[in-house]
Amino acid sequence: MRDTVLEAVDLTISFNDGAVTAVKGAKFRIERGESYGLIGESGCGKSTILRAVAGLNTDYDGSILFEGRELPERRRKEHFRAMQMVFQDPYGSLHPRKMVQAVLAEPVRLMGLGDEQRRIDEVLRNVGLGPEFRFRYPHELSGGQRQRIAIARALIVEPKVLLLDEPTSALDVSVQAEILNLLTRLRRELGLTYLMVSHDIAVIAHMCDRVAIMQHGRILEEITAPDVRAGRVAEDYTREFLAASAPAITA
Amino acid sequence: MTDPVLTVENLNIHFHGSARTTHAVRGVSFTLGHEKLGIVGESGSGKSQTGRAIMRLSPPSARITADALRFGRTNLLAASEKQMRAIRGSEIAMILQDPKFSLNPLMTVGKQIAEAYRTHHRVSKAEAKERALAMLESVHIRDPKRVYDILPHEVSGGMGQRIMIAMMLIPEPKLIIADEPTSALDVTVRRQVLSVLDELVDRTGASLIFISHDLNLVADFCDRVLVMYAGRVMEDLPARDLGRANHPYTRALLESLPRLDQPRAELPVIRRDDTWRTGALA
Numbered sequence: 001m002r003d004t005v006l007e008a009v010d011l012t013i014s015f016n017d018g019a020v021t022a023v024k025g026a027k028f029r030i031e032r033g034e035s036y037g038l039i040g041e042s043g044c045g046k047s048t049i050l051r052a053v054a055g056l057n058t059d060y061d062g063s064i065l066f067e068g069r070e071l072p073e074r075r076r077k078e079h080f081r082a083m084q085m086v087f088q089d090p091y092g093s094l095h096p097r098k099m100v101q102a103v104l105a106e107p108v109r110l111m112g113l114g115d116e117q118r119r120i121d122e123v124l125r126n127v128g129l130g131p132e133f134r135f136r137y138p139h140e141l142s143g144g145q146r147q148r149i150a151i152a153r154a155l156i157v158e159p160k161v162l163l164l165d166e167p168t169s170a171l172d173v174s175v176q177a178e179i180l181n182l183l184t185r186l187r188r189e190l191g192l193t194y195l196m197v198s199h200d201i202a203v204i205a206h207m208c209d210r211v212a213i214m215q216h217g218r219i220l221e222e223i224t225a226p227d228v229r230a231g232r233v234a235e236d237y238t239r240e241f242l243a244a245s246a247p248a249i250t251a
Numbered sequence: 252m253t254d255p256v257l258t259v260e261n262l263n264i265h266f267h268g269s270a271r272t273t274h275a276v277r278g279v280s281f282t283l284g285h286e287k288l289g290i291v292g293e294s295g296s297g298k299s300q301t302g303r304a305i306m307r308l309s310p311p312s313a314r315i316t317a318d319a320l321r322f323g324r325t326n327l328l329a330a331s332e333k334q335m336r337a338i339r340g341s342e343i344a345m346i347l348q349d350p351k352f353s354l355n356p357l358m359t360v361g362k363q364i365a366e367a368y369r370t371h372h373r374v375s376k377a378e379a380k381e382r383a384l385a386m387l388e389s390v391h392i393r394d395p396k397r398v399y400d401i402l403p404h405e406v407s408g409g410m411g412q413r414i415m416i417a418m419m420l421i422p423e424p425k426l427i428i429a430d431e432p433t434s435a436l437d438v439t440v441r442r443q444v445l446s447v448l449d450e451l452v453d454r455t456g457a458s459l460i461f462i463s464h465d466l467n468l469v470a471d472f473c474d475r476v477l478v479m480y481a482g483r484v485m486e487d488l489p490a491r492d493l494g495r496a497n498h499p500y501t502r503a504l505l506e507s508l509p510r511l512d513q514p515r516a517e518l519p520v521i522r523r524d525d526t527w528r529t530g531a532l533a
Contacts, residue, residue: 041437042408143294172293172464177507177518184517199437206509206518229511244438247467247510 005193006030006053006083006161010062013048022048024217025062032160035187035194037208039201039241045217046197050163053195054085066161081111084154088166090146094138100124100149101134104156111157123156126190128182144175148182155186162187164196168203180207201245205229213238256426256458257283257305260319264300264482266312275300275313277482283426287452287459289469289490292479293504298462301479302428305460306345307335322426341371344419346429346448350411354403354418361387361399364418371422386417390447409440413447420451427452430462445472466493466505478504481528500527 007030013023023045030036038046051057053064055075063070071079087093094103104120113119121131127148138146147167154162167183168176180203187194198204204211205228212219213235220235233239264276276297281288292298303309305320307327320327322343330338339345347353355363364383368374374382380399387395390413403411412432419427429448433441449472452459463469469476470493478486478501486498496502503521 041439173466173504174293174507174521177509177520180509181517181520200509201438202509202511205511206515225514229514241439244442245511247508 003032004029004065005032005034005067006195007065007068008049008053008062009065011049011052011064012061013045013052013057013059014061022217023052023060026212026214026217026219028212028219028222030161030193030195032193033187033191034210035196035208037204037211038195038197038214039199039204039211040214041199041241044214046214047165050085050165050195050197054083054163055080056085077111081157082159083161083163084157084159085163085165086147086150086154086167089170090143090150091138091170093150094146096138098137099134100136100138100141103149103153104134107153107157113157119156123152126155126186127152142175143171144178147171147175147179151179151182151186155190159192161193161195164194166198167196169198169200176203183207201228201242202247213241254323255282255284256323257460258319258321259283259301259305260317262301262304262317262320263315264297264304264309265314265316266310267314268312275482276304279479279482279484281477281484281487283458283460285456285458286475287449287461287473289461289463289473289476290479291463291466291469291476291504293464295481296479297482298479299430302345302430302460302462305426305428306339306343308339308345340367340419340424341422342424343426343428344422344424346412346415346419346427346432348431349435350403350406350408350415351435353415354411356403359400359402360406360414364414364421367418368421382421383417386421387414389451390414390417391443392417407440408436409444412436412444416444416448416451420455420457423455424457426458426460428460428462431464432461433468434463434465441468466508470494483528485527499524 008026008028011023011026012021014021026049038049040046052060058073066079066082101120104123105116108116108119120134124131124133129148168179171179186192196207205225208225210222210224211228212222214220215237220237223233227233231242260280262276262279266273266275279301290298290301300309304315309315317328361383364386365379368382369379384395384399387398392398392413406414433444436444461469461473470490473490476488476490476493477484478498480500485500486496488496506519507521509518
């Protein structure tokens with residue numbers, strides 16, 4: 001039995017009164033518990049799709065379905081609660097003058113969930129930080145700790161889907177490994193579904209079950225992670241992209 | 252034996268803040284010949300500060316000491332600011348990460364390149380323009396005449412970085428320091444920019460210091476690699492041997508990368524060893 005959480009049908013997104021079409025007829029289906037990747041170069045439309053799914057931009061044609069129902073133009077609270085976004089740059093996405101505690105309490109209050117203190121402690125533990133981090137400001141945290149807080153902020157409202165926009169591309173490789181491990185564990189333990197955007201094919205192949213390759217606003221093809229590893233691709237562009245990303249070090 | 256292009260012996264950089272002093276670069280030594288040397292490390296490893304100290308472009312709060320910091324026969328520590336101005340650009344050039352921030356947004360691309368040439372060579376404007384056009388062509392810009400007259404915001408990231416390379420290489424420097432020159436670029440564009448840089452470095456016979464956090468890129472592009480951690484050089488080895496590195500830090504760094512050829516459930520996390528910071532170096 002298929003249990004589709006998120007589906008896009010003929011999703012087309014334009015800007016400037018149709019002068020620029022950033023996404024053209026994108027189509028994908030993501031099952032519950034799956035991790036789905038969008039990959040491509042700058043300007044290919046991958047982040048635009050993510051923003052439309054998150055409800056940050058609802059001016060699109062076609063439709064996005066969540067648990068089988070089309071998302072309305074005016075999203076309701078429960079939609080925002082169900083789908084939370086983690087942004088690329090933890091330096092830019094946390095308010096510099098808010099303590100971790102305030103950052104985490106805000107979404108709880110917005111969603112009217114109550115039980116703030118317990119939720120904050122629990123979510124901090126979940127992302128591998130102690131309760132003492134409540135009283136820190138972003139400038140007192142390392143890049144990796146900030147990204148953990150950004151993930152905690154998304155998790156605290158108990159979402160079903162995490163929308164991950166290049167969650168590790170601003171981090172060092174050693175910190176990247178920690179954050180990717182954390183995301184892997186959270187998906188397994190909390191039964192989350194991921195829609196992840198990246199330009200790093202190795203990261204996507206590590207994290208995702210299936211990957212859509214995008215170019216000029218279109219999804220060129222959809223392949224599985226084993227296909228990526230084996231180089232089993234249909235499109236020339238995908239082959240070129242894989243070749244350009246191939247690592248030089250073979251140990 | 253010919254003199255090395257650059258000699259660095261026991262370079263130390265301290266930053267004096269109001270509350271504490273940071274020892275950012277700690278006893279770094281290496282010599283550079285006619286080669287492409289990669290310096291890899293994580294944020295805060297001191298790789299960029301090492302590059303800046305060579306150009307004497309460290310921030311005012313930095314205190315730099317070294318047993319030797321020589322460019323050819325010139326002692327860079329003792330050189331006057333006037334001597335340094337003559338060296339910067341014409342003898343040692345620096346390519347930075349993002350062309351969006353390092354090109355003058357109000358000046359056409361061609362004029363900036365021609366200006367770079369005229370600053371260091373006494374030639375007429377017409378001749379400088381000729382040279383700039385030729386340089387644009389040699390960084391594989393298809394229509395140099397058109398590109399000469401456009402402004403930086405009208406070019407893509409990859410083209411912007413090729414323009415930067417043209418501008419930095421037109422005075423024919425002997426040493427080029429490239430600090431993360433392709434991290435702001437897409438993977439497919441990255442290759443193209445690197446091959447342009449490679450071609451020009453080979454043709455002009457310049458030496459290159461390539462600073463990056465990307466191990467794969469450095470292994471692919473350089474002849475030799477210094478691996479830095481906490482301000483120190485952990486390992487100095489030929490780039491082709493990076494996959495067989497000995498130092499536990501280098502090994503751990505390589506292991507922590509997700510790999511296409513080996514699927515893994517979990518990525519190994521670096522367990523940092525205090526002796527890397529303090530212990531004797533091999």
